[in-house]
Amino acid sequence: MSLQGNALIGQSGGPTIVINASLVGAIEAAEKHSEIDRFFGAVHGLTGVLNEQMIDLFREDDDLIRKMRYTPSAALGTCRLKATEEDLNRCMEVFKAHDIRYFFYNGGNDSQLVCHLISELAKGSDWDMQVIGIPKTIDNDLAITDNCPGFGSAGRYAAWAVQCAARDAMAFGNAEVLEVMGRDAGWLTGATQCGRREDWMGPHLVYLPEVTVDPDKFVADCQDVYDEYGYLVVAVSEGFNFGESEVATTSEELDEFGHARLGGVAEALAKMVEKTVGVRCRFDKLGNLQRAFSPCMSKVDSDEAYAVGQDAVNRAVAGETDIMITIQRLNSDPFEFETETTSLMSVADVTKEVPEDWINEEQNGVTDEFIEYAMPLVSGAAVELPEGLPNYPVFQKHFVDSKLQPYERKK
């Protein structure tokens, strides 16, 4: 028998261009289940749960919800919170106080771990509830799933941006280094190669964080490309590394998960190219737009994001728990998928790197197999461009009344 009660959803970690499609998929599925009395949205993810900052999603206008499906970046707000045991216990208190029987958390591998810990806690308590993770990351580094919602649109932006920046470098006969997000996994950087339809087009060289680059080989590769095509476009992951002959790029600041804040690699490499190849070399960081630039929303990505949100709710009501929804690819051309599941433990805190045999022998690009994998994900325009500038909606935010004492979080 399905549980009767309220549901809660949160968005976590770096937003994506399609993360709200998952939210809307979940809302629209939840509306069809009489088991779900009220559907709450946690404001700023787990932070909102801890502080009972939750809004009543069933009270939002249907028209606004439909528009939200194509609005970039986390509409509920997001957070990067490393939950402590005390935090997790507080979550349970909030769930009980608000009769929350269904919890959905939409995020990357850090967030799936949180999800799993909550699931464990619930199982060991007297509070029956279903906990389901919804995949999301532009990094595409979640295990098991064919790909991660958010990746396709980020890849579409990154590939297109590199194509356009390459035209600018070609017009000058210059060099250009572009820095793409991706700390440990080079999926997004590799995706930029989807825009290279001919050998003379950029990006000529593509370096993933999975590869330790030899500085001499790097310089020789750059020189060869410049000599051959009269310009040079290099796409590098922010996790680019020369191994022990380090580029001085990593900042000393750490983020909330203890990861180093990365950045600056493109600038360092551009200086190196100027010095060695002797050609003016500019650099661009694709930056935060990779997870927010909505004109590049990919249709496949948007459809996937909606489907995983919807499926999470349907499966939770059907009694499934402690799982993350996954994408199962059925066909690449035309692209077809179905949603499947995996245990939260199988994805929690695991990073899926680009397989070695999808990186070319020269280690300065990806193989055709990679392109065949990524191309359908970065294809298809999800929305028509508006005449003017877009007018993104915000939720009206009908807040749920607090029922507990304020929570003082220990730092």
Add this chain to the structure above:
Amino acid sequence: MSLQGNALIGQSGGPTIVINASLVGAIEAAEKHSEIDRFFGAVHGLTGVLNEQMIDLFREDDDLIRKMRYTPSAALGTCRLKATEEDLNRCMEVFKAHDIRYFFYNGGNDSQLVCHLISELAKGSDWDMQVIGIPKTIDNDLAITDNCPGFGSAGRYAAWAVQCAARDAMAFGNAEVLEVMGRDAGWLTGATQCGRREDWMGPHLVYLPEVTVDPDKFVADCQDVYDEYGYLVVAVSEGFNFGESEVATTSEELDEFGHARLGGVAEALAKMVEKTVGVRCRFDKLGNLQRAFSPCMSKVDSDEAYAVGQDAVNRAVAGETDIMITIQRLNSDPFEFETETTSLMSVADVTKEVPEDWINEEQNGVTDEFIEYAMPLVSGAAVELPEGLPNYPVFQKHFVDSKLQPYERKK
């Protein structure tokens, strides 16, 4: 009587998203004039003239030319060349050797100066020719003309990018500083405010290079915005300045025109916001994509660019010379324009800044008059988005035979 002979066109300075529309406008106009025997394109602007690197544009496929109209960045190649007297004399030799009676140069105020100097030289020589400048700059800082082709599309990208980045900052409750191109004139930075439809939306604060910002006021403004909206988005021109209390941002490197290479202001300001307002502050530089990112091509901008290219050729054949084509706005809503002309001297090396009364009293944004001016220019999608990634064409490049000794340029 019109001159009979060949025509030559060059693209100069920073490319734009629509610069090729001007080229195609010129080619398609030239095809209709029997006075123009052959139409050459200079490869990399004036550099191509000096080295007799020219291609025969009438031999390019019509279908390719039609596609080129919507292809970003200078298809002929561009240059940043400060022409010496010797260079200009060499140009005259090349014109004579190749029977060039019509010269068109598509660029900003540096390029219009070159154009004027060539015009003067031709007038004082025994070589009759018509010289016409075609306006182009994302900076929008050419005098006389209502606006500059290239600005509208760059503005559309910048405004949209700031809107999207603002959603990302809002999702975290963070601050974000975005750096927009614009050395001395804040048109492009001001245009980002077109995306701010409600007070709570970013960019909340917009700083143009025309303004000397008081550091204390800057911090107070940032604090106020953050306190009111729970997030903060600041758009600054790369020419942002605190006057004497300088931000350490200007690089010591100089470009080919002796201008300082700018950059780094967003990073410096982000650190300042983190320190003073005490909130995490990220930064993004919109970078080279401002002049190349074709998905944001504005229809008005693309139409204008085509029209100025077309008009330059028509007027040259009709006997006009030593002029630049200008845009005359007839109506803002719906936007209507016609092409006019001004003397090259009136625009050469002149920078049109944003008028003081289009900057708000607080000096942290632009006025409604600015928005009414800029909004139609950043509106309208010029092209539908392709299903996959675009496949930008390149010219087949049928090179014209050299007729002179190679040119050794003195550095």
